[in-house]
Structure formats: structure tokens, C-alpha cells
Amino acid sequence: MTNPHHSRSAQAGSSPEFINPLGSSPENTTNANEAGAETRSAQEQFDINNWLPITANRNAKWWYSAFHNVTAVVGAGILGLPYALSGLGWGPGIAAIILSWVITFYSFWQLIRLHEIVPGQRFDRYPELGQHCFGPKLGYWIIMPQQVTVQVASSIVYTVTGGKSLKKFFELVIPSIGGFRQTYFILFFTTLQLGISQSPNFNSLKAISLLAAFMSFGYAMIAFVTSTITGVRHHEHVDHSFRSHSTPSRVFDMLSGFGTIAFAFAGHSVALEIQATIPSTPEKPSRIAMWRGVVVAYSIVIFCYLAVAISGFWAFGNTVDDDVLLSLEKPAWVIAVANLMVFFHVIGSYQVFSMPVFDVIESYLVNNLTFKPGRQLRLFARSAYVLAAGFIAVCIPFFGGLLGLFGGLVFSSTSYYMPCVMWIVTQKPKRFSLHWWASWFSIVVGVLLAIFSPIGGAREIIVQAKSYKMFS
Template sequence: MCSSTETEAGAGAGAGAGAGAGAEATQDSNRTARERNLENWLPVTASRKANWWYSAFHNVTAMVGAGVLGLPFAMSELGWVPGMGILALSWVVTLYSLWQLVELHECEPGKRFDRYPELGEHAFGKKKGYWIVMPQQLIVQVATDIVYMVTGGNSLKKFFELVFPSAGSIRKTYFITIFGGLQLLLSQAPNFNSLRGVSLLAALMSVSYSSIAFIASAIKGSQNHRPVQYGIRATTTAGTIFDIFNGMGTIAFAFAGHSVVLEIQATIPSTPEKPSSKPMWKGVVVAYLIVAFCYFTVSVAGFWAFGIGVDDDVLVTLSRPAWLIAAANLMVFIHVVGSYQVFAMPVFDMIESYLVKDLGCTPGLTLRIIARSAYVILTGFIGICIPFFGGLLGFFGGLVFASTSYFLPCIMWLILKKPKRWSFHWIACWFSIVFGNLIMILAPIGGMRQIIISAKDYKFFS
């Protein structure tokens, strides 16, 4: 599959895959035939046939994921006012930073920054920019896929426990393995647009199970015969501080979609008359309205119904009516099946580009099967080893999600656009940078503590 000398990178491999390449004529004219063939084969740039509604459901699939189910738990760590404040502020800040990425996608005439690291190279310099952005984006995507492995296994196990009570004795490990096996098959989809059916189904499922969590929690809250305790769940000062940190990270995790925004926009055709930013932004606005509905309704209803007694996955706390909660858990499973792939596709693109460009491997089916299967198996193994949902949300949410979603786009905007001091964009950028850095510094501390507490009673491969 690989040779010691560099092979021709996919000559003819992208036949028929470069539809819409005329729109990229200026950019392509500066590339060699080998580079164009590779771009037409890599999963992010192989097809540029998407529309604004592709942007909408891809962004919903990327954004409304496992994180929404942890928001009531975050509220129990933060309390009503701080919890709602941080959630609302995060929604506004991340919508602003997402707009910046959409606008920066074609900030240079005739050139498209189809991948997050490419924009980083343009902003920070060739070598420095790549190593600033690439590790952060990669950690976000790999961490999300690990959490989705856990979420998929948890949800499938919960579904079977509710529908077939005798399945309660089956280990969670087996359900995570089933989820991983399904990902091994789906991972062979050739490019981003070939996942449009899976992503659309996943987006519909995310809205559906969020609605179920909201409605079921609201019904439960209205039927509570005993008073529900609100406030915060910790009883000590140290516990309160750590819980606040973890709650901030959990909210940050819910806004993880920025790491795939440029890659989603890369699938939309672009001309000087009709730049890709217009349909992309239209889809983003629709997606963010859906995000607002899902996040705020689930957060308020889940915390109102259960108070500080809510679990780190609100669907675990809900148990009645059994058939409805079983359906919601099945919807979560279907959603994370698609969402896993949306986050994995840029990773596949990165891996395959490295194997072809740097190691001289020949692009083709064999390369994809081996590279992508290895990635799925790795994320599945890690998920089996550390299936601590609440702690993972807080730890990863703060560690890198805050950077890629909250303030890294703002830093690049300051460098590339150079807004006037004390102008709206200058103030908005610096506010987002400070807010995001606070989350990045504090949240991993709370998330790690949560993982350590959960690990005390955990047996590997249980």
C-alpha cells in the first residue's frame, strides 16, 4: 500500500468527483495536477454540491449531540442564574465566532480555506499556524468521537433495559462494541456529501430526543408530589468550586461544532458572484435557532423536574413512560451514529492526506479501510476504558472545545481583519477571548475531578 518513494497521488481516483471544480478555477490554477487529483479524492473536498440546507443539518448534527443531555446536570452544578447565564452567553459568543469562520473561509480572493489548519496557517504563518490549530482540532474531534462511543453504548444499553428487562445484566462494553462495529461500516463513506442522508437522519433524531427530554421532564416536573431541591449539588466549598468548573466545561462541550465548520463549508460550491458564505450562513442561522430550542428547553425542564438529583444524562434520570424513554434512547443512538461520522470525516481527511503526501501511500480503497478502521477501533477502545460521561464532557469541553469554538476564531479575526480599537468587533473579540480562556483553564480541573470520583468504583471492561 505504501512505497518508499512518493507515488502518483490518486491519478484518476477522483473521476467524476470534481463536479463544481470550475468554481474553484483561480485556486486550482495554482496547483499541480497531482494536488488537484488528491483534493478530488480526499473526503472533505471530493464533492462540492451542497446547499444551505446541507449546512443546516450538518451543523445541527455536529452541535446538538451528547452535550444537550448533560445540560441539566450542568445546571445542577452551577445553579439557576449562573447556569442560564453561561448557557446564554455561550450561545451568543459561539454564534459570533462561527460567523467569523464562515466569513474567513474565503477571506483571500480566489482561495478557499477548506480546513481549520489551513486557515490557521494563513493567520499565524505556515508552520506555526498548522501546529497551533491542528492539534486542537484533532483533539476536539477525537474526544467527541470517544464521548459518542460512550453515549451510543449507554443509550443502546438503556433502550434494551427498558424494552427487554433481562438485558440489564449485559455489560456496557458489549453495547459500545456494537456501536463501534456499526461505525466500521459507515466509516467507508467516500466523502462528506455521501453522508448527507445519515446526517439528515441524525439531525432529525437530535431534535426529536431533545423534544422528548423536554416534554417528559416538563410532565414529570408538573407531577412532582415532593418538593425538588434546587441550588447546587455540592455540599462543600471545594466541591462547589470543582462542580462550577465542570459545569462550565459541560456547557462548552455542547458547542463543539466549530471544529468542522470550515470542512462543511468546503462542500458548498462558490463563485465570485455567489460565494459559499451566503448559503453557509443561512444554514448556520437555521441550525442555531434549532440549537437554542433544544438547549434551553432541555436545560430548564430537566433541572426544574429533578433539581440537584438529575443524572449526568437526563434520559437516565427519566424512566416513565418506559416506551417513550426507550424511543428517546434509540433516537440518541441513531443520532450519535451520524454525528460520530461528521466529526470523524475531517480526521479521515487529515489521516489520508498525511499517508499519501508524507508517506507516499497510494490512495484507494485499501488505504481507507485500514486507516479508518484503525481510528474507529482506537476510539472504541478508549471509550470502553473510560466510560465516564459527565466527567468527559467537562474535561474535554474545557480543554480544547473552548478554544476552537469560543476564542480561536476571534484571534484569527483580529490578525486578519485588524478591526479598529474599541470598535464592536474589537470589543466582541476580546470579550470572547477572555471568556473562552476562563473556561479553558478552569473546566478541565472540574472534569478531571469528576472522572477520578467516577473511577473509584469502576472496573475495567465492565
């Protein structure tokens, strides 16, 4: 069976010949390609490549990159930043946010440059770049599991966030409905995603992503202004000491806090896929438009992150909830609007992170299991994924713990150090040069996050699970 990511011209946006169908094992791909070469014409292969959601449409503008990246980065993680500060303290917490922003801004630049590092080819998917850097087999298995884990984790967390935010909205506006179990709201969010997930490709989400980007900025500003007003009124009674009193608990809280901050910078796992939607020519490569959009997005990111983190922790101190909007109570209508904004934002974020997963699943089904591309395949495959993510979200709806666990476990790799590793492998910067130092510093920070942060997040989930009743 021929490769769905078959090489094409640079103008059309080609992928390397050796790239495997995402989701299939490298060992099986060669045999599948040889068998498929006899049964599928070049035109049929071209049609499949133009059917898969990542490469189906390459007409995006630079501002698409801006709002796609705002939607991807300014997500549920921002709501947990004040809670992260309550475990880290003022100095370490703010320093960690700023340092993470600097490191991930730099690694974003690296990914954008690496997208077309080989003349005439485009690495449209994170695993494709990994294969170029580390080899067809090793690169595939290094990158693909991590990227998919990031995106599945994001889907789960956004499902939890959507359900919680909608419940909070109704508690404030229509208490009789808000009294229903949180499970029902998570299931409603999941049902909504069943329909939206049938969007054929990345660019078909542009209206949803644009709305989500505006919503993210809107609720961030509401959280900032409302927290500031609350802090002005009550800051003299607020305790800004560490959330926990015992030394072991403080250590676990700090580890979880670092993971929460890492989760807040998750956009790299979809960076190459977003850039793949932008047209590229030798005279005007896609990196120009992509970088312009990322600069705009990251300027919004650092402003929103510091504003929400500082105001939320200042207003509520060590009693702040793991979702700062849950700590806000007055004025009720403003908090209700903010929670509704969160609900609409995570609808878009869910789709931005899920689209590469859909690409993985559909590529595997078409190339390895010989399913016929079409609406029926998408309906079956995407619905199964959405339902699975919704079920997990119902079972473990622990927002803060999930941020810490997933943030350190895989987000630190895809956002902090893996782009730097690939940069060193391909570009071989001069020893002790600026890029050499910057890359190795980012790698060390990212690896430490990956080792220690999941411990804090897992411990928080265990503690919360002791008092949790399934499907409550």
C-alpha cells in the same frame, strides 16, 4: 511529493499554495513537495485532491449546512446540560448557556467570513486558515492539534453515549439483553461505525446526517416534554440547591459545568470543512449558503438547549444524572424511543466529526508515506481510528467528566476564542469598535474556560474511577 491541497480556481474551491498536507510536519513538507514534483503529474495531484474526503464533493446545498450543523452542535452535550445546571445553579447556569450561544454564534459568523477572505482561495480546513493567519509553521501547529483533539474527543464521547443509550433502550424494552455489560454495547456501536466510516466523503453522509438531525430534535423534545410532566407532578419535592455540599466540591462542580456547556457548542471544529462542500463563485460565494444554514441550525440549538436544560433541572434538581435521559423512567416506551433516537443521532454525529480526522490520516499516508489512494487505504486507516476510539471509550466511559474535561480543554479554543483571534489578526478591527470589543470579550471568556473547566472535569473522572471496574 506535491501538495494534495493544490491551488485551484475559486470556482472549484482552491486552497492556498503553501498549505501543508494535514498530518505532516511543515518542516518535511517542502522536501516532500520538491521530490514529488518530479514524479507526480498535475493530473495525478488533482485526482488526490478530489479523492480526499473534505474536498472530493462540492455540490452541497444550503440546507445541507443546516442539518450538518444541527448534527454537529446538538449532540451528546445537550443531555448533560441539566447536570451542568445542578452544579452551577439556576442563574449562572442559564446565563452561561445563553452567553455561550451568543459568543459561538458570533465566532461562527467570523469563521464563515474568513473561509474566503483571500480572493480566489478557499480555506477548506481549519489548519489552513490558521496558516494564513499565523504563518505556515506556527499556524499549522497552533490549530491542527486542537482541532484533531476536539474531533477525537467527540468520537470517544459519542461512542460512550451510543453504548449507554442502546443499553438503556434494551433495559426498558428487552431487560434480558439490557442486563449485558455496557462494554458490549459500546463495542457494538464501534463495530457499526467500522462499516459507516467507509463513506467516501462529507456529502455522502447527507442522508445519515439528515436522519441524525431529526433524531437530535426528536429526543430533545422528548426529554423536554417528559421532564416537564415529571416536574409538574413532583416539583414540590425536588431540591434545586447545589449538587455538592462542601465549598471545594461546589467549585469543582461549577468548573465542570462550564466545561459541559462549552462541549455543547462544538460545531466550529468542522465549520470550514462543512463550508468546503458548498460550491462557490465570485457572484455567489459559499458564505451566503453556509450562513443561511447556520442561522437555521442555531435557532434550533438555543431552543433545544434551554428547553432540555431548564426542564431537566426543574424536574430532578440536584439528583439529575449526567445524561438526563437516564433520570427519566416513565412512560417506559417513550424513554426507550428517546434513547434509541440518541443512538441513531450519535451515529451521524460521530461521522460528521470523524470525517476531518479521516482527511488528516489519509492525507498523511498518501503524501508522507506514499500509500496509494484507494479503498484498501481507507479500510485500513479508518478502521484503525474507529477501533482506537472504541477502546478508549470502553476504558473511560465517564460521560459527565468527559464533557467537562474536553469541553474546557480544547472546545473552548476552537469555538470561543480562536476564530476571534484570527479575525483580529486578519481584519484588524478599529480599536474599541463593536467587533474589537466582541472579539476580545469572547477571547477572555474562552481562555478562562480553557484554564479552569478541565480541572472540574478531571476531578469528576477521578472520583467516578474510584468505583469503576474496568470493562464492566
